[in-house]
Structure formats: structure tokens, C-alpha cells
Amino acid sequence: MSERIAIIGPGRMGLALGAALVQCQAAERLVFYGRALEPPPHPLFDPDHPGGLYRPGIGPIEEGTTIVVLAVPDHALPEVAYDLAMVGRAPVGCAALHLSGALSTDVLAPLHFAGYAVGSMSPFQTVADPWSGGDRLIGAAFALAGEPAAIAAGRRLVRALGGRDLVIPPNLRPLYHAAAVFASNYVVTVAAVAVRLLRQAGIPEEDAVAATLPLLRSTVDDLEHLGFPAALTGPIVRGDVDAVRLHLGRLSPSDRSLYSALGRETLRLARLAGLDPDRAAELESLLAVD
Numbered sequence: 001m002s003e004r005i006a007i008i009g010p011g012r013m014g015l016a017l018g019a020a021l022v023q024c025q026a027a028e029r030l031v032f033y034g035r036a037l038e039p040p041p042h043p044l045f046d047p048d049h050p051g052g053l054y055r056p057g058i059g060p061i062e063e064g065t066t067i068v069v070l071a072v073p074d075h076a077l078p079e080v081a082y083d084l085a086m087v088g089r090a091p092v093g094c095a096a097l098h099l100s101g102a103l104s105t106d107v108l109a110p111l112h113f114a115g116y117a118v119g120s121m122s123p124f125q126t127v128a129d130p131w132s133g134g135d136r137l138i139g140a141a142f143a144l145a146g147e148p149a150a151i152a153a154g155r156r157l158v159r160a161l162g163g164r165d166l167v168i169p170p171n172l173r174p175l176y177h178a179a180a181v182f183a184s185n186y187v188v189t190v191a192a193v194a195v196r197l198l199r200q201a202g203i204p205e206e207d208a209v210a211a212t213l214p215l216l217r218s219t220v221d222d223l224e225h226l227g228f229p230a231a232l233t234g235p236i237v238r239g240d241v242d243a244v245r246l247h248l249g250r251l252s253p254s255d256r257s258l259y260s261a262l263g264r265e266t267l268r269l270a271r272l273a274g275l276d277p278d279r280a281a282e283l284e285s286l287l288a289v290d
Helices: 012-023 074-086 105-113 133-137 148-160 170-200 205-226 241-250 253-272 277-287
Strands: 003-008 027-034 053-056 067-070 095-098 117-123 141-146 164-167
Touching: 003 012, 003 148, 012 027, 012 133, 067 074, 067 148, 074 095, 074 105, 095 105, 095 148, 105 117, 117 148, 141 148, 141 170, 148 164, 170 205, 170 253, 241 253, 241 277, 253 277
Parallel strands: 003 027, 003 067, 027 053, 067 095, 095 117, 141 164
Antiparallel strands: 117 141
């Protein structure tokens, strides 16, 4: 089915999603709505090869529109949902989806009463750049929730993007969002810690970053091809108690606490990989004190 899609909010995620939909030829018609009078600079609005149209304001939504995506920050969703509901009834059979990973569909209650099937379609992906972010959304996983017709609409979009749809009950949605924090935000944090430790070892920051990034890439590559726990390397999975003790003895108190917390989780995987029980017990004792 070719969709007629409206995206409210031409920001990073809205533009990236629109670009991905155009690239996958998933939209028969794509219309953006925003508060500015003119569209933002983006290839989607190239006058010679437009991929989408731009309308200032929030609605009214064109008849025949099948899906409305509210691609606005979480704090703005209640106001935008209310404003959209006030401009008129939903087009027949139209679903309204927000992209928040943390919020339930309750925030779209005004749209439900305006006749929309309401739901959410949260990408399990990070988009920092609206120009290149569309490529990241193709093949990504999306968490779906909401009314059956809204979930069906979200599933159509996800499958058009070649992605994976994950239906998650509302009461478990915080776990999904926390998982995204671990898989993305905390990876950046841990990489920053690695760079800081290299700088403490006397390595200039530029070299420290350059040394860390290939290691991160190879780790993700191993994880993709080998899976858990086979991709795990390092002193804990080897049972190298002396190396871990040496690390803990040299780290600052705050870094030692973080190392130990992550080490205990790493020990879980190491046991699955067949770590010797005696070595595992030694490591567990060593890592127990933050």
C-alpha cells in the first residue's frame, strides 16, 4: 500500500524519517507541517527534485492522508496533539503516531477523540544529522504501541523501510527506552571514559580518540557476526585476575566504581562463555567492592 503521509515537525527525526520514506518509495505523497513560514534547508525541499511538500502551521490535514507522524520533542507533544485535534476531524482511516520512546499514547488522547487511531512508532536508532539520518532509519527497529489500527499503520511503515517492528506493552516501555540508553548513550559515555584514561596515560586527546574508534567498530562488528557471549574478549573472560587487580589498583575511586559495576555484568557473560568457576569466584570477590 502506498501511503499518504503527513509529518508534523521538520526537525532532525522528522526530516530523517521523511528522507528514509522517500528513499524507500514508501510515500505516494509526503507533506511536512511546521511553525516556520519556510521549510528548513534540506534535500527533501529541493525545488528541482522535491521529495516532500511543506505547509506552515499545524494542519488542517489533507483528506486521503493515511498516517500523521508527530515528530516533535516529548515536551511539545501535548500541545501539538491538542492543536492538531482543534483544526478538524481526522481524515477517514487515518492513524496518528508519535516517535517518543518514553511516552505512552495517552499524550495523543485529543487526537483519539478527533477520530484518529493513535499509537507510537519509536525508532531504536540515533539520529544526530537530519541530512544523513535517513540512511540510519532504513533497516532499523521500531517499537510500536497503541490502538490496533495505529499499530498496523506503524507496521506498514516499518516494513516499507525494511526494518523490524517491536510491539511493546505500555507498562514495559520504560525498559525499552532504558535499553536504548544503554545501547547508544552509554556507549558514548564509556568511550569518553576510555579516552580520558588514555589521556591520563600521557596520550594526546586526538590520538586517544583515533585509537578508540577502531576498537569500538571492531567490537560492534564482532558482536554482529559472533553474537553473545562469543564476541566478548579481555581479561575477565580470560579469567586474568592479576590484570583486573592491577586495573583496580590504578584507577581513581570513581573510575574504579564504574569499572567494577561493568565488570560484574561482564562476568555474567564470561560465565556463559565457560569461564572456570574458581577464576569466576575470584573475580566476583575482586569486583564486589566499588
